[in-house]
Amino acid sequence: MLQMEEVRSQKLSEGLQESAKSVSKKVQLKNPTQPDSVLDLFKNHGFSQTQIRKIVETIPRLLLFNAEKTLLPKFQFFYSKEIPSSDLSVVLSSNPSVLRCNLDNRIIPNFNSFKDFTRRDDSEVFLAYKKCSNILACDFQSTIAPNVALLRELGVPDSNIMTELFRHPRFFAQNYDKFRRTVKEVEKLGFNPLKYNFLSALQALMQISKSTWERKLNVFKEWGWSDEDFVIAFEKFPRCMMLSEHNIIKKMNFFVNTIGWKSSVIACSPLILGFSLGKRIIPRYSVLQVLLSKGFIKKQISVQFLIYSEEEFLARFVTPYGDLHLLKIYKENNSLEN
Numbered sequence: 001m002l003q004m005e006e007v008r009s010q011k012l013s014e015g016l017q018e019s020a021k022s023v024s025k026k027v028q029l030k031n032p033t034q035p036d037s038v039l040d041l042f043k044n045h046g047f048s049q050t051q052i053r054k055i056v057e058t059i060p061r062l063l064l065f066n067a068e069k070t071l072l073p074k075f076q077f078f079y080s081k082e083i084p085s086s087d088l089s090v091v092l093s094s095n096p097s098v099l100r101c102n103l104d105n106r107i108i109p110n111f112n113s114f115k116d117f118t119r120r121d122d123s124e125v126f127l128a129y130k131k132c133s134n135i136l137a138c139d140f141q142s143t144i145a146p147n148v149a150l151l152r153e154l155g156v157p158d159s160n161i162m163t164e165l166f167r168h169p170r171f172f173a174q175n176y177d178k179f180r181r182t183v184k185e186v187e188k189l190g191f192n193p194l195k196y197n198f199l200s201a202l203q204a205l206m207q208i209s210k211s212t213w214e215r216k217l218n219v220f221k222e223w224g225w226s227d228e229d230f231v232i233a234f235e236k237f238p239r240c241m242m243l244s245e246h247n248i249i250k251k252m253n254f255f256v257n258t259i260g261w262k263s264s265v266i267a268c269s270p271l272i273l274g275f276s277l278g279k280r281i282i283p284r285y286s287v288l289q290v291l292l293s294k295g296f297i298k299k300q301i302s303v304q305f306l307i308y309s310e311e312e313f314l315a316r317f318v319t320p321y322g323d324l325h326l327l328k329i330y331k332e333n334n335s336l337e338n
Contacts, residue, residue, distance in 0.1 A: 035063040041071055046085040051093035059096050074103050081111075081122035091126060097133040110140040117148065118166045128166055134173035144172045147179045154183065154193045164199045171203045182206050190235075201238035208241055219245050223252040224263035237270035251277055259285065259301060269303040281306060283333035287317050287326050296321065 042052045056063060065071055078088055092099065101107050114135050115125045129135045134143055144165070151161050165172055182205050191198040208216075220230055233240055240248075251273055255261050266272065275281055284305055291297045297317075305313065318326045 034066070037067040038063050038065060038071065041067040041075075045075055045088070047089045047093065051089050054093045055096045055099075059100060062096070062099055065099075071099060074099060074107065077103060077107065078126065081126065083123055083126050087123070087126065091130045095130055095133050098129065098136045101137050106139070107136050110136045110138075113140040113145070114169075117144075118162050120166055124166065128169050132169035132173055135169050138173065144169070146176045147172050147174065150176075150180060150183060151193075151199075154187075156193045156198060160196050160199055164203075168203060171206060174206060179206070197236070197238055201234070204234075204238045204241045213241065216241055216243075216245055216248065219248050220252075220263075223256060225267055226264075229264055229267035233267040233270035236268075237274065240270045240273045243273060248273070251281070254281065261303070265303065269307070272303055272306045275306055279334060283330050284313060284317075286333045287330050290324055290326060290329060291317060291321065294321075294324065 039052060039056075042055070047055075062071070075088065079085075098107060111122075111125060114120075114128065115122065118125070118128075120128070125135070134140075148161055148165065152158070182202060185205055186198060186202045187193075189201065191201045217230060220233075225233070243251075252263065252266065254277060255266050255272070256263055272281070288297065288301060288305060292299065292301075305317065308316065314327075314330075318330060
């Protein structure tokens with residue numbers, strides 16, 4: 001095992017050197033040792049060989065940067081925000097684009113703007129960057145801020161905006177004209193800006209192309225939804241259209257063919273489509289199957305058993321029947337994949 005790891009490490013090192021040589025051929029280096037100093041910087045700050053290679057393959061020109069003058073100050077800035085090196089290596093290897101940005105003119109003002117907007121702590125701001133490079137890499141005031149201002153003008157509660165901005169920052173980093181047009185579409189559909197599903201509907205319309213929208217709509221229709229069913233479902237749970245087609249099919253198949261519900265039942269309670277099949281739906285249904293077989297509950301199963309919180313579900317369907325070992329059944333099924 002140790003020998004295999006040594007071979008693997010050697011190959012990764014060779015790969016990094018090849019990346020450095022490739023850049024060297026394309027660009028005339030003022031200092032031949034520059035790529036090595038960049039690689040050493042990453043190594044000295046806890047980046048693994050795999051992480052370094054990923055960064056170099058994504059942005060090979062980083063090897064031409066001055067390690068001490070250009071890259072190190074950015075590391076030091078993130079450390080000053082109490083971001084541990086372990087998080088730094090994970091996030092930057094996943095999304096290294098910020099390393100190309102100017103520290104004083106772009107990274108610091110964007111970091112502070114996003115923090116002020118969302119009222120989150122420093123580490124949370126950095127983790128949000130992992131989801132969307134625009135948070136730190138693009139001009140926050142000219143991209144995200146205008147879209148936020150538009151929502152505020154409509155009366156969307158600040159608490160809703162800030163929560164969604166942190167969870168889905170990419171959604172706010174859209175072209176302003178497109179964002180404004182889509183906001184008008186959501187208004188025409190009758191969504192209330194004061195309610196949270198206004199932003200969910202906006203995100204769905206922003207991120208889904210017309211062709212993808214039609215395909216997903218057809219999937220629901222294939223499972224028996226009418227146009228009216230879809231309107232009801234989308235108004236209640238707009239994120240149903242953000243599920244993958246494969247995800248929709250798997251869940252509709254389970255609800256209709258395994259549990260035996262009519263598809264219109266799911267349309268009236270579309271929130272259940274957002275639940276994990278492996279972590280919530282199947283484990284809970286397995287518990288109810290045991291209770292049905294023992295005669296403790298009636299054959300008719302309501303969607304409410306999926307909507308109950310974890311604590312309430314256990315209190316209602318698991319704890320009172322200790323002799324049936326339902327908790328073991330529940331946990332075993334809970335280990336299934338989504």
